[in-house]
Amino acid sequence: MGIQIPRPFVAYQCERSLVCCKDPIRAPCDPDEEARIAALLARTELGRARLPILHAGFDEVQGVRAFKQVDHDCVHLARSGELGPEPACHLHHEAGIEALAPACRNYPRWVARVLDDPSAAPVASASPDAPSAHESSPAHPEDTIEAVFLLACPTAAKLLVRDPAPFAFVEVTARAFPFAPVRDERAPFALSPEPAAPTADLAAIRQLRHAWWSYLAVRRDDPAHLLHALAAWYVHPLEALAPSDPAPAEILPSLLDGLSTVEARFVIDALENLPDRGPNYGLARWDIWRDLTRPISARDLIAACDIAPQLVAAFLDQLVAFLGLHDGRPVATYLRAMVRRALALIRGADALIARVPFAIDTLFADLFVAATHLEPTP
Numbered sequence: 001m002g003i004q005i006p007r008p009f010v011a012y013q014c015e016r017s018l019v020c021c022k023d024p025i026r027a028p029c030d031p032d033e034e035a036r037i038a039a040l041l042a043r044t045e046l047g048r049a050r051l052p053i054l055h056a057g058f059d060e061v062q063g064v065r066a067f068k069q070v071d072h073d074c075v076h077l078a079r080s081g082e083l084g085p086e087p088a089c090h091l092h093h094e095a096g097i098e099a100l101a102p103a104c105r106n107y108p109r110w111v112a113r114v115l116d117d118p119s120a121a122p123v124a125s126a127s128p129d130a131p132s133a134h135e136s137s138p139a140h141p142e143d144t145i146e147a148v149f150l151l152a153c154p155t156a157a158k159l160l161v162r163d164p165a166p167f168a169f170v171e172v173t174a175r176a177f178p179f180a181p182v183r184d185e186r187a188p189f190a191l192s193p194e195p196a197a198p199t200a201d202l203a204a205i206r207q208l209r210h211a212w213w214s215y216l217a218v219r220r221d222d223p224a225h226l227l228h229a230l231a232a233w234y235v236h237p238l239e240a241l242a243p244s245d246p247a248p249a250e251i252l253p254s255l256l257d258g259l260s261t262v263e264a265r266f267v268i269d270a271l272e273n274l275p276d277r278g279p280n281y282g283l284a285r286w287d288i289w290r291d292l293t294r295p296i297s298a299r300d301l302i303a304a305c306d307i308a309p310q311l312v313a314a315f316l317d318q319l320v321a322f323l324g325l326h327d328g329r330p331v332a333t334y335l336r337a338m339v340r341r342a343l344a345l346i347r348g349a350d351a352l353i354a355r356v357p358f359a360i361d362t363l364f365a366d367l368f369v370a371a372t373h374l375e376p377t378p
């Protein structure tokens, strides 16, 4: 069976921004992977010199074993001038691409498989922002493999910005996509966190996603309608799952509150971690912080969304792609979190516009990166 990937990312090629080798992104690596990497390093003198750092270089983040970081950089990241003019990965340099842990090789791809074999045990993992690597169980012809791309990678964010057409998955062959699943899932998927709530199979989840993509496709130039759809989604996440045209809902006052200081820090830090961000992000830091954390009126929110509603819709398309298969939370919980991320994106546009130049090639690519780092309270 082919592998489904979102069309905007078919041409993805790593541009070595290396944001994935720095805080807040952590690279998981389990003991089996450590042993495999050690065996590859042991083949050369340079690699053998790396072994003590490899074995001592782990800590645990939210229960996931990951490479340690020193001064916010992965312990294996060589700074400019150490291995060449550009920053580089020691493991890659000393033992080739095979010496990378699966999470490092895959990033920013987040590859999930829905197991067809009911006897196979699913492998739980952390959130997509902290992917966990594991040995894949054998493929079955009826397994479904889907990949989504994490917008915390500036290259992926740029590709999405450049292709704000209605969203679609396309099928590629396994040969064209040699990236192993890091998450195994099995239907049915929980729709709500309530006990005994209904569940959905894969076909139903795909129908829901298609309904939302079709809805967003026809509302790409209508900021007020987009925001009302988001509000409806937040209040009635399951009823509003497959809207033909949801009734305008009041925008809840809680959605107009400022971001919490923790949330605003995620956004600011993500912006500051972008490569080549220039000095102005630092200079505007407190102004951006103030705008993100102050309450906003519904009118201002709509005006901010009006800057580029089709790009807000593209961001939502991308978030919908994660539904069910790629995010372990019940669908209703995920949808609420998604609304908060979308609102953070819109507020960020309001805070940044005319204040700072773009680090990537458009404002929204920067904001896609920043809003993706936000892990809001559902």
Ligand code: SF4
Pocket (backbone or CB within 6 Å): 020, 021, 022, 027, 067, 074, 075, 076, 077, 078, 088, 089, 090, 091, 092, 100, 101, 104
């Ligand atoms: S091991 Fe290498 S590729 Fe992976 S996060 Fe560290 S520096 Fe980056």
